[in-house]
Amino acid sequence: MELKRRDFLKIIGGATVATALPGCTPKKPQSLIPYVIPHEEIIPGKSVWYASVCRECPAGCGIHVRVREGRAVKVEGNPLHPINNGALCSRGQAALQGLYNPDRLQHPMRKRPDGSWEQLSWQAAEEFLLAHLNDLLRRGRGSSIAWLTPHLTGSLDALIDEFLATVGSRRRVRYEPIAYESLKRANQLSFGRVEIPSYDFSAATFIISFGADFLETWLSPVAQAAGYATARAFDGTKVNKYVYVGPRLSMTATNADEWIAPNPGTEGALALGMVNVILTSGLAAGLSLAESNELLAITRGFAPKQVEELTGIPEDRIRQLALDMANAKPSLAVGGGTILGSESEVAALLAVNLLNYICGNVGATVRFDRAQSLSRLNSYADLTRLVQAIEQDQVSALFFTETNPVFSTPPASNVAHAISKVPLSVAFSSYLDETTALAKLVLPIHTPLESWGDDEPIRGVYGLMQPVMQPVFSTTKMLGDVLIGLNDKVGKRTTFSDKEQPFFEYVRTRWRNLHRQLGARESFDRWWTEALANGGVFRPSTTPERVRWTANAPQIREVLERLTQVRSKAEMLLVTYPSLNLYDGRGANRPWLQEVPDPMTQLTWENWVEIHPQDAERLNIRKGNVVQLTTQHGVIELPAYIYAGVKPGVVAVPIGQGHTEYGRYAKHAGANVSTLLPPLPLDASGGLHFSQIDVRVVNRGQRVRLADVAGSDYQHGRNIVQVVTVEELLRQTKELQEGMYKEPKGFGQPDGPTMYEKHDHPDHRWGMTIDLDKCTGCSACVTACYAENNIPVVGKGEVEIGRELSWIRVERYFDDPPADPMAPYNPNAEFLPMMCQHCDNAPCEPVCPVYAAYHTPEGLNAQVYNRCVGTRYCSNNCPYKVRRFNWFDYEWPEPLNWQLNPDVTVRTKGVMEKCTFCVQRIVEGKNNAKMEGRNIVDGEIKPACQQSCPTQAIVFGDLKDPNSQVSRLREKHKPRGYRVLEELSTQPAVVYLKEIRS
Numbered sequence: 001m002e003l004k005r006r007d008f009l010k011i012i013g014g015a016t017v018a019t020a021l022p023g024c025t026p027k028k029p030q031s032l033i034p035y036v037i038p039h040e041e042i043i044p045g046k047s048v049w050y051a052s053v054c055r056e057c058p059a060g061c062g063i064h065v066r067v068r069e070g071r072a073v074k075v076e077g078n079p080l081h082p083i084n085n086g087a088l089c090s091r092g093q094a095a096l097q098g099l100y101n102p103d104r105l106q107h108p109m110r111k112r113p114d115g116s117w118e119q120l121s122w123q124a125a126e127e128f129l130l131a132h133l134n135d136l137l138r139r140g141r142g143s144s145i146a147w148l149t150p151h152l153t154g155s156l157d158a159l160i161d162e163f164l165a166t167v168g169s170r171r172r173v174r175y176e177p178i179a180y181e182s183l184k185r186a187n188q189l190s191f192g193r194v195e196i197p198s199y200d201f202s203a204a205t206f207i208i209s210f211g212a213d214f215l216e217t218w219l220s221p222v223a224q225a226a227g228y229a230t231a232r233a234f235d236g237t238k239v240n241k242y243v244y245v246g247p248r249l250s251m252t253a254t255n256a257d258e259w260i261a262p263n264p265g266t267e268g269a270l271a272l273g274m275v276n277v278i279l280t281s282g283l284a285a286g287l288s289l290a291e292s293n294e295l296l297a298i299t300r301g302f303a304p305k306q307v308e309e310l311t312g313i314p315e316d317r318i319r320q321l322a323l324d325m326a327n328a329k330p331s332l333a334v335g336g337g338t339i340l341g342s343e344s345e346v347a348a349l350l351a352v353n354l355l356n357y358i359c360g361n362v363g364a365t366v367r368f369d370r371a372q373s374l375s376r377l378n379s380y381a382d383l384t385r386l387v388q389a390i391e392q393d394q395v396s397a398l399f400f401t402e403t404n405p406v407f408s409t410p411p412a413s414n415v416a417h418a419i420s421k422v423p424l425s426v427a428f429s430s431y432l433d434e435t436t437a438l439a440k441l442v443l444p445i446h447t448p449l450e451s452w453g454d455d456e457p458i459r460g461v462y463g464l465m466q467p468v469m470q471p472v473f474s475t476t477k478m479l480g481d482v483l484i485g486l487n488d489k490v491g492k493r494t495t496f497s498d499k500e501q502p503f504f505e506y507v508r509t510r511w512r513n514l515h516r517q518l519g520a521r522e523s524f525d526r527w528w529t530e531a532l533a534n535g536g537v538f539r540p541s542t543t544p545e546r547v548r549w550t551a552n553a554p555q556i557r558e559v560l561e562r563l564t565q566v567r568s569k570a571e572m573l574l575v576t577y578p579s580l581n582l583y584d585g586r587g588a589n590r591p592w593l594q595e596v597p598d599p600m601t602q603l604t605w606e607n608w609v610e611i612h613p614q615d616a617e618r619l620n621i622r623k624g625n626v627v628q629l630t631t632q633h634g635v636i637e638l639p640a641y642i643y644a645g646v647k648p649g650v651v652a653v654p655i656g657q658g659h660t661e662y663g664r665y666a667k668h669a670g671a672n673v674s675t676l677l678p679p680l681p682l683d684a685s686g687g688l689h690f691s692q693i694d695v696r697v698v699n700r701g702q703r704v705r706l707a708d709v710a711g712s713d714y715q716h717g718r719n720i721v722q723v724v725t726v727e728e729l730l731r732q733t734k735e736l737q738e739g740m741y742k743e744p745k746g747f748g749q750p751d752g753p754t755m756y757e758k759h760d761h762p763d764h765r766w767g768m769t770i771d772l773d774k775c776t777g778c779s780a781c782v783t784a785c786y787a788e789n790n791i792p793v794v795g796k797g798e799v800e801i802g803r804e805l806s807w808i809r810v811e812r813y814f815d816d817p818p819a820d821p822m823a824p825y826n827p828n829a830e831f832l833p834m835m836c837q838h839c840d841n842a843p844c845e846p847v848c849p850v851y852a853a854y855h856t857p858e859g860l861n862a863q864v865y866n867r868c869v870g871t872r873y874c875s876n877n878c879p880y881k882v883r884r885f886n887w888f889d890y891e892w893p894e895p896l897n898w899q900l901n902p903d904v905t906v907r908t909k910g911v912m913e914k915c916t917f918c919v920q921r922i923v924e925g926k927n928n929a930k931m932e933g934r935n936i937v938d939g940e941i942k943p944a945c946q947q948s949c950p951t952q953a954i955v956f957g958d959l960k961d962p963n964s965q966v967s968r969l970r971e972k973h974k975p976r977g978y979r980v981l982e983e984l985s986t987q988p989a990v991v992y993l994k995e996i997r998s
Contacts, residue, residue, distance in 0.1 A: 044069060051078055051535030053455045053463035055448040056091040056098075057583055058151040058176060058374055059083065059220040060457025062535045063092060065449060065468040072096060072449060072469050073901050074787055076947055077222070078535045083457055084222040087950040090581055090783035092222075094590040098447050099472060101589060102893035103663030104430055105444035106473045117442075122477065125443060126485065132397065132424050133490055137167060141396050146171035146386060148400035153373045154454035154462075155507045159483050166491040171395065173386050177408035177584040177655075178217070179377040181687035183336045186349035189559065190357070191368070192550040198370035198458055199334055201227030204361075206328030207242040208321070210267045210335030210352055213252040215776050217578040218337045219372065220457070222950045228255075229774045229951035236733060239726055239996050241324060245270060246339050247575055248610070248652045249645030251599045251777050254829040257998045261647040262311035264573050265692050267340060268348025269563045270318065271333065271355050273307030275299050277322035278358055284326075285360030291549070295358065298556050301564065310564070325359060332356070332365040338576050338655070341690030343682055347562045350551075362547050369545035370458045381686030383409070384679075390418040401428035401445070401479060406435040407659060407672065408584055409688070410633055412679035428479050431589060433662040444476040451478050452504045454511070454536070462514060463536040472895055478503055562684070570694035572615070574631065575652045576673050579607070580778065582656030588666035589659075591793040592786050595804065598654070599777040600829065601641050602710035602812060604804075605796035607657040607670035610643040611697070612650070613825075619697060626702040629653070631695050634675035639704050644817065644827045651697060669796075707799040711881070715813045721772065721830040722978055724994040732975030743974070754985050756841040764936075765859040766917055767959040767989035768946075769969045769977075770833055773996045774953035777831035779810050781945035781954065785835075788918060788944035790904045792890030805884045807915040808835040808945055830995055833945070833954065836861060836882045836915035837980070837988035844874035844883065852912070858922075859959070859989055863914055870910035879981050883914045917956065918943035938964045959989065969993070 042048065047066045054061045054075075062081025066074040075093050079086030108125035109117040120128070136142060145167050147160055151174060164172055180196055188194045201207065201214070201224050214224040231240050244256035245267050253259045262270050276299040278284055284292055304315040311318075325331045335352040336345065356366050383405060389395050391414065398419065405415045419425050419438045427439035430447050445451075450472070453465035480503025488497040496502040496509075511531070512524055518539065520527045531537050578584055581593040588594065594605050601608065609627050611619070621627060625640045629651070638653065646652050657670025678689040715721065724732075735742075785791065785808045792805055811832045817825050838861045844853045845861065852868035855861060875883040889909045892900065900906060903920040907913050925941035938957055946954040957966035970977050976993040 042069070050466060050468040051080075051464070051533060052449065052468060053453070053465045053535070054088070054092040054095060055455075055465075056095050056587065057217075058457075059222065060153075060373070060455045060461075060463055061088060061092055061220075061222055062463055063088065063095070064535075067469055068902055070469055071898055072099060073899060074944075080534050080538070081463065081536070082461055082538050082540055083220060084950070085226060086947070087222050087226060087780070087952075088784075088948050089222050089778065089780050089950065090593060090596055091583060091587050093780070093783045093787050093948065094587060094592045095447075095449060096787065096899050097590040097592055097896065098430070099449045100895045100898045101431065101663060102896050103432070103589065104447075104473065104476075105432060105436075105442060106475050107444060109442045111440045122475070125441065126482075129426060129441060129486070130489060133167070133486070136396055137490065142168035143171070144394060144396040145169045146173070146389075146395045146398050148173050148175055148383075148386070148398065148403055148405070150174070150401070150403045151176050151374060151377055153376070153456045155503075155510050156453050156480055158510070159480060159487070159503075159506065163483055163487045163490075166487055171386065171389070173378045173382050174376060175383050175403055175405060176374075176377050177405075177688065178338065178578060179379060179687065180219075180336060180374060181379045181381075181685040182341075182345040182349055182682075184375060185346050185685045186353055189346075189350055189551050189555065190353040190549060191362070191547045193368055193371075193547065195368060195371040195375040197366050197368045198372060199224065199227075199332060200365045200367055201332060202230035203330060204231050204328070204332035204365050205240045206325050206331040207231065207240070208325060208331075208333050209242075209244050209246075209252065209256075210271060210333065210348060211246040211339035212334040212337050213250045213339070213577065214334060215252040215255060215778065216250065216580045217583055218334075219374070221778075225776055225778065225950035226952075228776075229953070232773065234729070234773070234996055237730070239998050240328075241998060243321065247647045247650045248339065248577065249600065249643075249827060249829070250339075250577065251580060254600065254645075255776050259826065259828070260313060260317075262313050264575070264647065264650060265342060265344050266311040266563065267335070268344060268351040268560075269302060269307050269310045270313060271335070271348065271351035272299050272302035272560065272563065273304050273311075273318045274322035274325060275351065275354050275358060276302050276307075277304060277319050278326045278355075281323070281326070283323070284358040287358060294553055295354065298553055298560070325355070330361050330364040331359050332361055333359075338578060338690035341576075341682075341687065342692040343684050343689075344562045344565075344692075345682070345687070346684040347559050350556065350559055351563070354549075357549050363544045367541075367544060368547050369541040369543060370460070372458050373456055379681065379686035380409070380688040381681035383415070384413060384681055387414055387418040390422050395422055397424040397426070398422045399426045399428065400435060400439075402430070404433045404435045404585070404662075406438060407433065407662075408674055410674050410677045410679040412633060414679075428482070430476070431662060434660060437661045443482060444473070445479045445482070446471055446476050450476075452480065452501075452507050454507060458540060460540040461536070461538050464511075464531050466532060472898070480506060559684070572695050572697050573650050573691075574629065574676060574693040574695040575646075575650055575691040576655050576677070577652060579654045579656035582654075585656040585659065585666075588656055588669065589663040591665045592783050594665055594669070595793045595795075595799065595806075596779050596782050596786075597709045597809075599779060599810065599812060599831070600645060601643065602708055603641065604707045604709065604799050605669060606707060607638060607654045607673070608641040608706070609638045609697075610641050610646045610652040612646050612648045613642055613644055614648050615651075615697075616640065616642045619699060621697075621699045622703070624703045624706055626700040626704060628698045628700050629676060629695050630698070631676045631693055633678055636671040636673065636675050637700060638671050639706055641706070644814075644825050645829075651695060705800045707796045709799060709804055709809065710812065713812075713814050714816055718981070720811070720980055721813050721832045722992070722994045723830065723997050724976060726996060726998050729975060729996060736974055754841055759840055759855055759859070761857060761859050761960060763858065763960075765959040765989070766838070766922065766956070767859070767966055767991070768917075769955045769966045769991050769993065771953045771955075771969070771973075771993040772830065772832060773993065774951040775810075775831050775833060776951060777810050777812060777829075778950060780948040780950060781833055782806055782808055782810060784944040784948035785915070787899070788901060788904070789916075790900050790906050792886075792892075794890065798887070803885075803887055805886070805913070807882070807884065807913070808833055810834075832980075832992065834880060834882060834980075835945070835990070836917075837880055837986065837990045838917060839989070840987035841985055843877040843879065843984075843986060847873040847877045849873070860917060860919060861914075862916070862919070863912060865905055865907055865911050865913065868911045870912065872912065874912055879984055879986065883912050886911050886913065
């Protein structure tokens with residue numbers, strides 16, 4: 001069907017994204033000539049946005065990709081997508097650096113006998129592959145062909161299964177290093193469902209997490225962060241409570257009202273103790289008398305006194321936690337992840353399920369009607385069985401795509417040896433990672449931003465992927481196209497391979513079936529075009545499913561027995577956790593993710609070992625000492641980070657670093673913690689053993705400098721991050737409602753003494769309101785600022801000497817420790833996004849000798865880059881330390897320079913730079929309003945930091961408009977409002993709302 005421009009605009013008139021046809025078609029680009037007669041959909045200088053699906057982790061968030069003159073320059077969240085609702089984490093935004101990675105594979109390669117690579121043409125590579133496949137089929141060995149993939153759903157997933165069926169094989173492993181095997185096994189035992197439900201944090205009035213870092217890497221962190229912020233919002237009377245249970249103070253833990261660190265491995269016992277209290281108190285919801293008595297009999301051995309002996313948590317505290325959860329309607333308990341990754345994890349999650357069940361949360365905040373597609377993942381045990389099959393010569397050909405088990409599994413699991421042994425190993429990959437480097441044939445494929453596809457992260461949510469631009473390299477191919485060609489040639493079919501865009505037609509055919517299945521009334525072409533514009537079709541279940549408890553008593557007792565088994569006391573226990581930025585290591589080749597600091601340690605470009613101060617004192621270890629970690633499975637060396645946020649007797653190490661391949665940004669940074677892990681799968685779940693591993697810790701006697709961006713871990717009485725208790729806030733709110741509230745007077749008030757002349761802002765006065773109670777510290781805003789404003793990545797060496805260039809930083813401050821380092825200390829951390837405050841009385845402006853820093857009529861503290869001579873007087877005079885100095889002319893290796901935003905100047909050596917409130921977006925918004933003959937609408941201008949924030953902690957707008965959201969928030973939450981270092985009378989345009997602590 002030929003779609004005319006007028007009809008196209010009618011279809012998408014209410015959508016937030018336009019689908020421009022030239023960016024979607026994989027046809028070869030035309031000659032490179034000026035836009036004398038441009039495409040109708042492309043206007044030079046104007047952005048075109050494409051909707052797609054993020055593939056940086058298994059969560060399946062919807063994205064919009066901004067394209068300028070055929071070049072993708074920014075990735076943002078899709079506000080229509082129900083998973084992330086317009087927000088996006090750091091990893092999703094860094095998809096751009098996967099697209100433009102300078103170390104991407106560009107040509108097919110075959111390994112010579114001596115181990116070197118031979119470059120091939122696509123024709124030669126496909127002929128080589130087909131010859132081997134046909135030989136296997138002639139010999140009746142089609143069943144010996146295996147395929148290893150990451151988490152896939154939709155068309156590509158189905159196509160791989162079709163290929164294997166064509167050759168007569170069923171050897172398919174969907175492998176993810178973090179596959180939630182224990183969660184699925186616990187749900188199977190509890191409810192007869194081998195599924196992972198969705199969790200509705202927004203509806204919960206009490207949340208307790210047993211090791212699940214749901215704000216960072218567990219399941220779907222962007223969606224969960226938004227729900228968490230909704231649940232925690234102050235409603236004028238109370239703040240819903242949140243408790244974290246686990247051996248390490250993670251970012252998720254420090255956002256809790258209370259961090260509880262029981263003896264490692266006893267988290268499940270604490271959950272069972274709470275179950276026992278709720279049952280004995282008669283507070284269980286919706287249970288029959290027989291069911292209640294049966295469950296009470298099962299948990300009789302976990303009375304609070306007995307649980308205190310196991311966990312080290314006081315009996316009274318266990319009772320209070322149980323009552324708090326039982327009286328909250330509804331509540332939510334979650335658990336799992338690598339923190340609990342041991343033989344006791346299934347038992348712990350069974351206890352968590354039981355806790356949710358007796359509190360009536362299953363069907364309310366635990367939604368099996370919205371089961372996640374992660375449920376389809378294979379286990380680590382399935383991967384080891386594939387390795388065994390290869391070792392026994394049962395596999396003749398192994399295909400794998402965009403998965404790296406050589407890096408993410410223990411060396412003793414023999415994955416590397418197995419891949420080297422298989423007669424034909426074929427890697428469909430964009431990067432030469434550790435697994436791809438072992439293949440005999442490498443076929444370079446498009447990245448997700450260059451590909452067609454679809455994704456169903458939860459039941460009823462169908463995301464649609466489309467190419468957002470022409471392929472960066474003309475020598476790569478879409479995996480779906482290659483696979484259709486193989487499938488048709490091997491199976492002697494021509495269903496799609498005779499099409500100009502075979503995989504595109506395959507996806508459309510599957511979506512025709514979905515069109516019929518959903519009973520859409522409009523024609524398929526119109527429905528398809530709307531789906532492209534919206535990023536998919538979203539029909540999640542709205543009817544909660546009440547799931548019944550199916551486990552029998554003997555079965556439960558056998559599983560829960562593990563929670564009473566006392567471990568032999570080792571010197572130290574190892575706990576591992578996925579990196580917020582690098583996840584399981586797949587983000588390590590994105591320089592943005594390497595340079596954005598870890599929220600808790602503020603370290604960059606490496607991993608480290610976290611050691612409690614008491615253990616460090618005992619082992620004579622100081623910050624930066626090189627520490628050797630030894631388990632019975634391997635040895636690694638890492639620098640020490642002394643951290644009161646781990647339980648004494650525990651050391652914690654982040655996963656994700658230690659690559660020996662994977663490009664210049666990942667290679668030889670840190671150490672691979674999988675070296676320390678046991679190779680055998682866990683008996684209870686078939687998962688990988690991530691934590692509670694005996695480890696020996698030895699100081700190697702060397703010391704290194706850490707790439708640490710934290711100026712200080714403490715506030716030293718400066719009240720930079722301010723906290724208010726619920727009781728105090730209630731009193732102040734009542735005074736505000738009664739007209740009795742009086743703002744505290746001081747030098748920071750507008751009527752205070754000042755040497756500055758008053759600035760007039762005739763049209764607009766731009767400002768921000770930042771709610772610290774919503775800020776989780778995730779740093780999505782930091783990555784968004786890098787992406788939007790062409791901020792250079794300086795590398796580890798420059799960060800070590802304080803030359804990082806980020807325009808916004810998320811400051812982390814711990815509560816002041818006791819004077820005695822050996823005294824008990826339960827730390828807590830607060831976060832504060834700090835950018836240029838755009839002061840009315842800006843100390844940077846009057847000291848600039850060349851007037852590079854000046855005040856605009858709209859209240860922005862501007863910086864004229866080509867006027868700046870680099871005296872750095874402005875930086876010295878800035879109390880917020882938010883100005884950055886370019887020591888060098890930083891370069892972006894080709895094609896990484898394609899990511900640069902053409903609306904923002906690329907700064908040069910010797911120039912100061914800083915946050916501009918994304919002035920380019922302000923100008924664009926004003927120009928659009930002017931051309932349309934209207935005033936700016938509140939909320940239409942969003943700086944990159946606000947746009948990306950999963951919890952919407954940052955709000956930007958016009959302070960001269962009393963009805964703007966930024967003004968209304970300040971007025972509504974006046975008792976919580978303050979400005980950082982207000983006593984200096986700088987008159988910042990940024991107002992922070994105090995964090996609320998219960």
